Amino acid sequence: MKDANLIIDTVLLAGKIMIENGADMARVDDTLQRIARNAGIKSPRIFETTTGIMMSIQDSENSQVESINKRRIDLERISRVNDASRAFQAQKLTLQQMYDRLVILDESTPDFRPVLKIIAAAIIGGTLEVVYGGCWSDMFLTMVIAALGYASYMVLNRFFRTEFASEFIAAVVVGICGVSAVKVYWGMNMGMIITGGIMPLVPGVLLTNAVRDLLAGHILSGASRMIEGLITACALGMGIALVLRFS
Incomplete structure (x- = not known):
């Protein structure tokens, strides 16, 4: 042909x-x-x-x-x-x-500018902190922490070949900021602040596509995406757990 x-x-x-x-x-x-x-x-x-x-x-x-x-x-x-x-x-x-x-x-094809991604991360973190039952007074603080966490993730991605390391360190940044903010009485609900701050890093689309692939019969792709999503979730959880353990 x-x-x-x-x-x-x-x-x-x-x-x-x-x-x-x-x-x-x-x-x-x-x-x-x-x-x-x-x-x-x-x-x-x-x-x-x-x-x-x-x-x-x-x-x-x-x-x-x-x-x-x-x-x-x-x-x-x-x-x-x-x-x-x-x-x-x-x-x-x-x-x-x-x-x-x-x-x-x-x-x-141009990508979104980093500042726009950070602003979007801040909006996601702040709004989800309220949706999940947090205080309105913690919303702005959560937006700042979410922005710092996502900015850390973007910067670290330039130095690590795998995203898991940058996600782990970004989670540590979010955890330290959340714990420190409550200890100095800038925030009230530490759990909700950390939850909102970590949400921009959660692999929601990845896990959704993994389930769709599995249901559509693409077992290999679905399984690999599921494992990747679970490793990402573990990296985020371990980062937060490490901060809480030594705080």
């Missing part, structure tokens, strides 16, 4: 972007299958995991593997891949044009 390599490159790049940015495997598989079929492949053979994608074409020697080395949550990139896939299905884009658009998306 003349465009076999281009088809495989396009499918693998689309899958790589989606998995790296937090898409569940059912959505990834559906999107990649649609791209391949709309490109003229009747029976595409695609296998996706959280660490790699493999694709081959029936009755052809063409096959490739794409590794996944990083993961985060960016639903905008997933949405843009879906938009490109739908445009290709509607024949508004050629295969080459779609591949070029995916390359640009993978290399140059």
Whole structure:
């Protein structure tokens, strides 16, 4: 097939972007299958995991593997891949044009500025502290602690290859700030302050996708995401427990 390599490159790049940015495997598989079929492949053979994608074409020697080395949550990139896939299905884009658009998306799509992420973390932490039964008077303090914890996590991610270490230290920062604030009478309910401060770090999307993958039959991806989410939760819990133990 003349465009076999281009088809495989396009499918693998689309899958790589989606998995790296937090898409569940059912959505990834559906999107990649649609791209391949709309490109003229009747029976595409695609296998996706959280660490790699493999694709081959029936009755052809063409096959490739794409590794996944990083993961985060960016639903905008997933949405843009879906938009490109739908445009290709509607024949508004050629295969080459779609591949070029995916390359640009993978290399140059801007991320949210760090200050916006920290502000969002502060809002999440403060509002959830109240929702979970905390005091309104502790809301602003919890916002500050949540912002400090998330800022620590972002800075430490630059130095650690695994996120678990940065999440553990960020949890320690949140715990120390929460305990210290109550001891100097800036806050009232230490438990709710720490709970709100830690919430921006909780892997909610990861665990949700793990359950969705398991229910959709993607056992390998679901299990690996579940284990990753549980390790993250343990890192956060151990960080808080360490502070409480020695406070």
